[in-house]
Amino acid sequence: MHILMFSYDKTLVEGRQIGDTLLRHQHYAEHLDRLDILVPAPAAKRQAEIKVSEKLTIYPSYGHKVLSWLRSYLKARRICRKSRVDIIVTQDALLGFLGVLLRKEFGCKLQINAFGLEIFSDWWLRQSWLHRCYRLIMGWTLRKANLVRTDATQSKVLLTERLNIPPEKVVVIPALPSAESIAKFVHADGDRIRKSLLGSEYDRMVLFVGALEKVKNIPNLLRAAKLVLSTHPKTLFVIIGSGSEKAHLEEMCGEMAIAGNVRFLGIIPYDDLPAYYAACDLVVLPSWSEGFARTLMEAAFAQKPIVATDVGGARDIVTDGESGYIVAVDDSAQLAGRIIKLLSHPEKAKLMGQEGYQKAMAYCDFAANTKRLVEVWKSLLESNEAKE
Template structure:
């Protein structure tokens, strides 16, 4: 990803940079276009549609050095290597900081609340970039936690560390209502959003066709993994086969449990009745659902049962274990049956009942089809997820494009600023003025020949000045609240340093300053912001970056050339500057050490984010008149 210049933002004004953290290696380059990749591309397109110029980056955590990245439109996949789960927080923090330095991040989403979530929180602590954590499994089910985190002491420690961080996230997305209710009941978080994973097959599913059958096909689709408890599924199949000799059983999917399940199939005498289809691409699953009679699901823990939603969309009645994910999709007794996971006899009876009752099967299938189309529309879920990004996204990304990120506080700068006899604001001002080239005719608003900063410029031409104070020996003695007796388009440059805040009608003064500036001429203004009220003779105004952006562009400054540079060292030093560091230079030098210690170990000229801009002592404004 190219490194954007601080003066050339890479996106449109409302564009934001969203970073997601994932473990899904089907997103990697060189793999077939997966359903997950299509879903992520859909998120990115929706974001760009709502906020043009937005970018989505996925940090793909992997142990495989051969995994490659890829980019599709405004979506980029960036592999991040890690060695063990212990290193993930630090790998994630480092990757986010590197990405943030090149293209400021508006919001981070994590795949879990575990190590990747903790890494994102470490990054948040340094940058204040908000983090949305995701919970895709039933985190209150012990078996589901053991599958995610492992058992024993390490699993328990990982869980305790994860749960202690829940309240630190800015928002939490869950995929099941039960999980949301349990989180809220325990007071673990207040900003919880139930947004199931969009399932493309729901939109693509045809209207279900119901036909009587004498040879029912019982279907399972999904990973052959321990938590799916397919050993129970096969025992239910054995009971059904004993009572329906024509029944056929189809297992679609692959996984680590396949060898054990094939052996169990043989032991149960179901070799001729159970068919292992292996992995079937997502875009070819439709016929599997359409040819089935009943969908049987025996998982002991499920965050969101996407295959249940797909089955319902194709009009399949479902018999399922009662877990978090199935409760949101299946209405017990209306679109399917929910039973205890270990009730193999009850499950077999319900499947046999549906296999024999064509009318009930039609009623359940119709109700399930209508329910998932209503509650799990892929377009609606995509919009909800992207809207959550936008709602949580860092407000600072809506600052004017002309606002630069602050200069990085380095030790080299510290040597010049910390021991300066001037105030911190004046030292930062002199730093940006030193070597300023002024060619042709220049007008200094509020200046005079006695001003100390004149020696800082590289002048090739003349400098006139206007001031109400004759002691400053200005070229024009005038009240800056009134129009100037100077013709339009007279000067090549207009400068004004710490003057506008002392003019009651500063709008008139700014308008007059730009009126006498030639088209193509440059303006250079210094104004205080978080700075104490001071005299000369009165102090009337402090304006935000947005105010200066709108005012200067309205008066003819070209927006692409406008630059608003926040004059700040770091937040704590801004507070000390309001007290002038107790009038002790050594206290000032000591206080300013914090900036380089925290931010100075990087070669880039500017900080990666706008955080310190909130504490700007003043602004340095430059631009070219149209």
Template sequence: MLSWEYPPVLVGGLGRHVHALATALVRAGHDVTVVTRYGEHADGTPAALDEVVEGVRILRAPQDPPMLPLTTDTLLAWTMSLNHSLTRAALVAGGEYDVVHAHDWLVNHAAVTLKHHHRVPLVATVHSTEAGRHRGWLPAELNRSIHSIEWWLTYEARRVLVCSADMRWEVSRLFELPAAKTQVVRNGVDPQAFAAAPADVRAQREKHAPDGPMVLYAGRLVFEKGVQDLLDATVALRERHPGLRVIVAGDGPHAEDLKDHAEHAGVGKDVDFIGFAGPRDLPALYAAADCLVVPSRYEPFGLVALEAAAAGTPVVASRVGGLAEIVEDGVTGLSFPPGDVAALTEAVSSVLSDELLSRRITAAAHELVLNRYGWDDIAEATAGAYAKAAGDERAMRVRALPTLDIPEGNLLSRDA
């Protein structure tokens, strides 16, 4: 299994997904090796280059020179360097494998190399797409380059896994995949991992919102996550709910822009940007909040909605992508059209004002988590995809890539 993030390196939901899936596969009796990039623990101590944790063998590849920063301008060069080090780490460690499982385009070159080296099938999980993040458009050369790598990944893969029915439509449309090649395998959550100690919950509440409601956002700070819409909604919410605090937990390239946005909207004093919240703090943050808001403009799945539900926090989410399959309006949460600030405001205000509603949707969402999103079931479905991939392709052949022609316009228009 290849992933550009894995504990202790966590950037978003992908790393948590790979960790939970790998450990669940081990519990089911499979041998799992994760090849990922090197990182340090929260206390600054280096993570081991080769170790077994929770039954998973983890190979961590240090960054090769030149020491490139991870920025938009250097992203492709950084990714190529990463793939070189991942490939070397995997080949040096040796081992025999039945399948290679790649998570997103950032590890594609290493995954394809290992697939052909070991002559085993490749399974790819597409967690999001470049065109999807840009509402169907590929506005610049970098976007088109990433799209071409995503296309190559799905071409080389025997099975393409996605986290929602909406994502299945998206990848099938973008990469012209036959229906038999794609499979929905949902994300999951471990409810026990989000059972915070009462003392930790009280500490988070007293720290962030001692005098009024606490509204939480948790996720990356990028445009498609819609944090700007929550900031605009805060203007009305603070008038309706005195003492309200909006806590933004996360980091990303738009962090400074969003802080400026809050100031210009006049809510800078009502919003706290607390940076990335790790697995030690996140459960207590969820439980301390009166409401989690997921205002995404684009969201293949929406793992934070499941995590908040597991922690017993009511969820307000935009009606987009995989979120629409988790948050049923008025049943397991409240939803609103993406980008609709007025509807977002009303939904959050309803949760904060109506305690019976809040309790009802929270209980229903928690029941949904227990019945539908357990990692053991997800691991079983993933193992089934491995078996199908192996059955479809017993021996690998090197094939020439066909020419990729990227059409102009919106690639995800549903009217076309």
């Protein structure tokens, strides 16, 4: 079986790895005859194709946005001409447009990954008139796919109910971490980090890990922090990540007079992250939109209670009231209330973290997850669905 993928993950060609991306694709390749991955790369870092193994090859395509994907599409056509490609896989529904074109020309089956599903987010649609155009294109390509892979139960419901995609054409298979990655979070020691950050000035630590972008709705977390500090003034909010919103967020902290209780740490090397999870009291994810958020899984492995907005795969990871709390999107009062509840009852918070850990460990089986995806691909090839 020959799979051709379109991926956005530039770490595959930039030599830096976050999590298990490369390892996961190596595992896929072991079960296939051939796996080719087309990935955008900065124009300044031109390089030849990357032969990872006998079965796995990564093809960088250079240029900005549209140009890089045009080059990827042309490269994909050359690959399809030279060798029979059985399934085209695209990382999202916008790239799915290229998959539809290739399927029409070469008769391949088409799988589109639909993680996050921002097209169903009213907030996302308000950000730009272009997003409404994207939603039309993405909805069309998703309906054209032979198979849609999503990463959350709630996402499957949205795909079937709002786009009328038959349930049998949608599979829920998240990208899970390997046992090696899980172990790093389970066994991490956070004492040094906790002492360094809290010192004698603070006694509690609330952690956010993610991109400092609008979709994460960090302003809502800061508004909640203001409320939390009225009852727990010695709480430190630690924000790990970088992004275009950093200056605005720092300005907000100054205006709200909470700058002394909020620490922006920037990007932390992935191998160092487990210690920060181990050091905190709880983890918060206030996003407008998410898929199967890696942050929530990492928090669960670290046995930390979670407060997350009711989006994407949050309910697949967090059982409300048992391993953490699910809150409404953009409701700073409710978010603050749940944070205060956990800070005020540390023993209960600890039990919640342990409950989340048990659920996460039962859910995560890296090898079985890979095997299931490969079996889905085999079933797709064996199906008699007409190629459009």
